Amino acid sequence: MHTQVLPEPTEAARTEGKAARMTSLHLSAMGEMVERFLDAAARGDLTQASTLLSNTPSLINQKGYSGWTALMLAARNGHYNVVEVLLSHGCDKFSVNSSSQTAYDIAKFWGHRHISNLLGRTDDGCRRVLPDTDLHQHENYFSRETLDRLSGKRTDKVWLETKRNHPDTVYLLFSNLSPMVSSSQVDEHTGVETKLCRFRYEAVKELLQKPATVLIFLGVEKRRGPSSPSSSQMEEGVQEPPAWFAISTDEDAAELLKRCREKNCSFPKTPNRDLLTFSEEEAGIVAQARSVLAWHSRYSFCPTCGSSTQLEEGGYKRSCLNADCRSLKGVHNTCYPRVDPVVIMLVIHPDGNQCLLGRKKIFPARMFSCLAGFVEPGETMEDAVRREVEEESGVKVGPVQYISCQPWPMPSNLMIGCLAVAISTDIKVDENEIEEARWFQRQQVIESLLKGPHPAFTFPPRQTIAHQLIKHWIGMNSNL
Ligand SMILES: NC(=O)C1=CN([C@@H]2O[C@H](COP(=O)(O)OP(=O)(O)OC[C@H]3O[C@@H](n4cnc5c(N)ncnc54)[C@H](O)[C@@H]3O)[C@@H](O)[C@H]2O)C=CC1
Numbered sequence: 373m374h375t376q377v378l379p380e381p382t383e384a385a386r387t388e389g390k391a392a393r394m395t396s397l398h399l400s401a402m403g404e405m406v407e408r409f410l411d412a413a414a415r416g417d418l419t420q421a422s423t424l425l426s427n428t429p430s431l432i433n434q435k436g437y438s439g440w441t442a443l444m445l446a447a448r449n450g451h452y453n454v455v456e457v458l459l460s461h462g463c464d465k466f467s468v469n470s471s472s473q474t475a476y477d478i479a480k481f482w483g484h485r486h487i488s489n490l491l492g493r494t495d496d497g498c499r500r501v502l503p504d505t506d507l508h509q510h511e512n513y514f515s516r517e518t519l520d521r522l523s524g525k526r527t528d529k530v531w532l533e534t535k536r537n538h539p540d541t542v543y544l545l546f547s548n549l550s551p552m553v554s555s556s557q558v559d560e561h562t563g564v565e566t567k568l569c570r571f572r573y574e575a576v577k578e579l580l581q582k583p584a585t586v587l588i589f590l591g592v593e594k595r596r597g598p599s600s601p602s603s604s605q606m607e608e609g610v611q612e613p614p615a616w617f618a619i620s621t622d623e624d625a626a627e628l629l630k631r632c633r634e635k636n637c638s639f640p641k642t643p644n645r646d647l648l649t650f651s652e653e654e655a656g657i658v659a660q661a662r663s664v665l666a667w668h669s670r671y672s673f674c675p676t677c678g679s680s681t682q683l684e685e686g687g688y689k690r691s692c693l694n695a696d697c698r699s700l701k702g703v704h705n706t707c708y709p710r711v712d713p714v715v716i717m718l719v720i721h722p723d724g725n726q727c728l729l730g731r732k733k734i735f736p737a738r739m740f741s742c743l744a745g746f747v748e749p750g751e752t753m754e755d756a757v758r759r760e761v762e763e764e765s766g767v768k769v770g771p772v773q774y775i776s777c778q779p780w781p782m783p784s785n786l787m788i789g790c791l792a793v794a795i796s797t798d799i800k801v802d803e804n805e806i807e808e809a810r811w812f813q814r815q816q817v818i819e820s821l822l823k824g825p826h827p828a829f830t831f832p833p834r835q836t837i838a839h840q841l842i843k844h845w846i847g848m849n850s851n852l
C-alpha cells in the first residue's frame with residue numbers, strides 16, 4: 373500500500389518547483405495561474421497571493437501536486453498571515469490532499485501551533501460551552517457524510533416510492549457485500565483509484581421486482597452553502613437533491629457486470645484491501661451501505677423467534693412476521709441495524725517518549741499497529757481499553773483519552789480511537805492474538821512514518837485509524 377507522508381520543507385518546495393518546471397509548457401493559462409498562486413502561498417508571498425486571488429477568485433480551493441491547496445502549503449511552511457487571508461476569503465479548510473490530510477493536520481504535524489489553533493477554531497459560542505476542548509473534528513477514512521440521511525423520510529412510503537422512480541436517483545449495486553466499481557491506475561503516487569458505478573432507475577428496475585433484492589435508502593446529496601434547500605422547499609418537492617439507494621441482489625455477478633457501460637468494472641473480492649481505494653466522499657457512502665447490507669445478510673430471520681421478517685423503513689428495520697413475537701411489543705434493538713463498538717488505542721510509555729505497538733500473525737511482514745478489541749456488554753470505553761491492553765500485552769493502563777472514531781464496515785465496527793498512558797511496562801503477549809508487542813521510541817516511529825533508510829517497522833495504511841492515532845501522537849509534544 374502506498375503511503376504518502378509530508379515532505380521536508382525544502383523537499384516540498386523543491387518538488388513543487390520541479391513539477392512546475394516539467395509541466396509548465398503544457399499548462400493552460402489557468403493552470404499556470406494556479407501554479408503561481410500555490411507557489412506564492414508556499415513562499416508566504418502575501419501580496420502576490422492576494423493580487424492573484426482578487427483577479428481570479430476561483431483560485432482559492434485549487435489543488436496542485438498531490439492535492440495540496442494554497443492553504444495547505446501556507447500551513448506547511450508556517451505562513452500565518454497567508455492562512456488568515458485565505459480563510460477570510462472563504463477558503464475550504466476541510467479540503468484534503470491525496471494523503472487525506474487537511475491544512476489543520478499539516479500545521480499540527482509540523483508544529484505550527486498558532487496556525488493549527490487558527491484552523492481548528494470554531495464558533496466562540498461552542499468554546500464557551502465546551503472550554504478547554506479541541507473542537508476540531510478529526511476526520512478518518514470511511515467517516516465523511518456526503519449524503520444527508522434524512523432518517524425522518526424512511527417511514528414516508530409515498531416519498532420513498534417517488535424517489536425510487538425518479539430519473540435523478542442514483543443506485544449502487546452490491547453483490548456479496550461488494551459494490552460494483554470501476555478501477556483505474558491513476559499514477560504511481562496515487563495508485564489505483566476506485567469509483568462506484570452509478571445506475572439510474574431504468575437500468576435496475578427489474579432487479580427491484582425480485583423478492584431476494586434488498587433496497588436501502590442511503591439519503592439525498594448534501595448541497596453546500598446558501599443554495600441548499602430548506603426543509604419547507606423539501607416538503608414542496610422544490611429543487612430536491614438526488615436520492616441515493618443501494619441494492620443488494622443474488623443475481624449472478626457476471627450478469628450484473630454486463631449492465632455497466634463503464635470500463636474495468638468489477639466486484640472487489642478482498643474488502644479489507646479493496647475498500648480502501650475510494651475517494652473520501654465515496655468511502656463514507658460505502659461504509660454506510662455495506663454495514664446495513666451486511667446486517668441484512670446475517671440477520672435474515674427474527675433473532676427472537678426464528679420466523680421470517682420483512683424489510684421496512686427504507687431498509688433500516690426488519691420486523692418479525694409472527695404476530696405473537698415479543699420483538700413486536702415495544703422497541704427491540706434486534707429490529708435495527710447493529711454497530712459493534714471496538715476500542716483501538718495507542719498506549720504511551722510513562723516516560724512519554726515510547727509507544728506500544730503489536731502485530732498479529734496475519735499482518736504483512738514488519739507491520740505493527742495499535743492494539744484493539746471489542747467493547748463488552750456493560751463496559752465503559754475506558755475499561756475496555758484497560759482490559760484489552762492488559763489481555764493482549766500484559767501492560768497496565770491508567771488515564772485514557774478519546775481522540776476520534778472511524779466506522780469500519782468489515783462488517784459494522786465503530787473504531788473508538790484513544791490515547792492511553794501505561795502504568796506498567798513489562799510486556800507479556802497473549803499469543804493467541806498477538807505475535808509480538810514492543811515499545812517503540814518516538815524517533816523510530818517518526819522514521820518509520822517518513823520511510824527513512826532503516827525504518828523499525830511498517831505503518832498500517834493511512835486509511836486506518838491506527839495510522840492516524842500514531843501520527844496524532846508524534847504530532848503532539850511528549851508531555852500528555
Ligand atoms: N481501522 C483500524 O485501524 C483497525 C481495525 N480493527 C478492527 O477491529 C476489530 C476488533 O479487533 P480485534 O483485535 O480483533 O478484537 P479483540 O481483541 O476483541 O479480539 C477478537 C476476538 O474477540 C471475539 N469477539 C468479541 N466480540 C466480537 C464481535 N462483536 N465480533 C467479532 N468478534 C468478537 C472473537 O472471538 C474475536 O476473534 C477487528 O475485527 C478489525 O477489523 C483492528 C485494528 C485496526
Ligand SMILES: [Mg+2]
Pocket residue numbers: 743744745746760764805
Ligand atoms: Mg485485539
Ligand SMILES: [Mg+2]
Pocket residue numbers: 744745746760763764805
Ligand atoms: Mg483482544
Ligand SMILES: [Mg+2]
Pocket residue numbers: 745746760
Ligand atoms: Mg476482545
Ligand SMILES: [Zn+2]
Pocket residue numbers: 674675676677678679692693694697698699
Ligand atoms: Zn420474531
